[in-house]
Amino acid sequence: MKRIDVMECVSLLKEFDNYLILTHRNPDGDTLGSAYALKRALDLLGKKSMVRCNDDIHPKFSYLWENVDNSEITFDKIIAVDVADKKLLGEEFEAKYGDNVFLCIDHHTSNREYAQNLLLEDRAAAAVVIYEVIRQLGVEITPEIASCVYTGLATDTGCFMYSNTTPTVHRIAAEVMAKGADYTLINRLMFETKTLQYLRLEQMAVSSIESHFDGKCAIMTVTRKMFEESGASSSECDGIAAIPRKIEGVKIAVTIRERHNGSFKVSMRTIEPYDAAKICANFGGGGHNAAAGCEFDCSLNETKEKLLEVIKEEF
Numbered sequence: 238m239k240r241i242d243v244m245e246c247v248s249l250l251k252e253f254d255n256y257l258i259l260t261h262r263n264p265d266g267d268t269l270g271s272a273y274a275l276k277r278a279l280d281l282l283g284k285k286s287m288v289r290c291n292d293d294i295h296p297k298f299s300y301l302w303e304n305v306d307n308s309e310i311t312f313d314k315i316i317a318v319d320v321a322d323k324k325l326l327g328e329e330f331e332a333k334y335g336d337n338v339f340l341c342i343d344h345h346t347s348n349r350e351y352a353q354n355l356l357l358e359d360r361a362a363a364a365v366v367i368y369e370v371i372r373q374l375g376v377e378i379t380p381e382i383a384s385c386v387y388t389g390l391a392t393d394t395g396c397f398m399y400s401n402t403t404p405t406v407h408r409i410a411a412e413v414m415a416k417g418a419d420y421t422l423i424n425r426l427m428f429e430t431k432t433l434q435y436l437r438l439e440q441m442a443v444s445s446i447e448s449h450f451d452g453k454c455a456i457m458t459v460t461r462k463m464f465e466e467s468g469a470s471s472s473e474c475d476g477i478a479a480i481p482r483k484i485e486g487v488k489i490a491v492t493i494r495e496r497h498n499g500s501f502k503v504s505m506r507t508i509e510p511y512d513a514a515k516i517c518a519n520f521g522g523g524g525h526n527a528a529a530g531c532e533f534d535c536s537l538n539e540t541k542e543k544l545l546e547v548i549k550e551e552f
């Protein structure tokens with residue numbers, strides 16, 4: 238479908254008055270920060286909107302919607318933010334809204350072009366794309382909007398540590414910090430604060446790590462049983478996939494998470510020149526060079542075998 242630029246996106250947003258803003262499933266700081274930055278900007282323009290997500294949202298994100306009226310409205314148009322594929326809306330939302338998305342605002346190279354698309358692939362976060370749109374909307378960047386944008390930027394760059402962290406990323410971060418983003422609170426909530434249950438889950442997950450190919454590949458497994466035993470909630474586990482890459486010598490880090498329906502979600506993190514998106518594409522997945530994902534419907538052992546067969550070719 239049609240690609241549009243920031244100015245075209247701005248005129249589309251001005252054209253209608255009532256929007257449903259959708260995030261991706263397993264919502265992270267970028268999709269939520271983007272959604273609420275956009276909602277807050279639309280509020281300032283006097284437009285009505287509501288943010289909805291197929292999945293539960295972790296309460297640590299609650300500052301994003303502080304003082305926001307997110308009650309039910311009748312909407313004219315649907316906007317998806319940071320959602321590369323309509324499948325990523327989540328099963329229920331894909332069925333309900335997937336074919337009717339009016340506008341997609343995103344930054345993923347794996348974007349499937351399922352709607353009119355403002356796709357800026359060189360931006361580190363969808364929140365940066367949203368920030369550029371909001372500036373062109375002529376809306377004041379309030380401290381709350383600044384905090385939403387900062388959240389997307391900080392989380393998608395791993396607190397400014399991933400390879401997508403560029404001088405531009407730091408410039409934009411500096412801009413929103415100057416506009417009042419509460420970065421001390423955000424950094425603590427996003428990167429430091431964990432529940433004891435989560436730390437117990439992490440302990441079990443770390444015990445599951447297997448090393449392959451002379452230590453160049455590590456596979457960590459997070460099972461439903463681990464969730465049950467630790468009492469951790471899945472919405473807290475976004476960062477867990479970063480663990481196996483911390484191991485010295487690991488180039489391809491794999492985290493296999495068992496879903497509720499018994500299928501397996503794989504998160505891959507790689508170190509250059511290894512390309513996670515390319516490896517995951519073998520299994521119908523996608524993402525970025527350093528972080529990508531795919532899914533498997535077979536058993537855990539078959540999932541590992543299939544992954545190792547493809548990863549082996551990389552070394």
Ligand SMILES: [Mn+2]
Binds near residue numbers: 362363364393
């Ligand atoms: Mn993103």
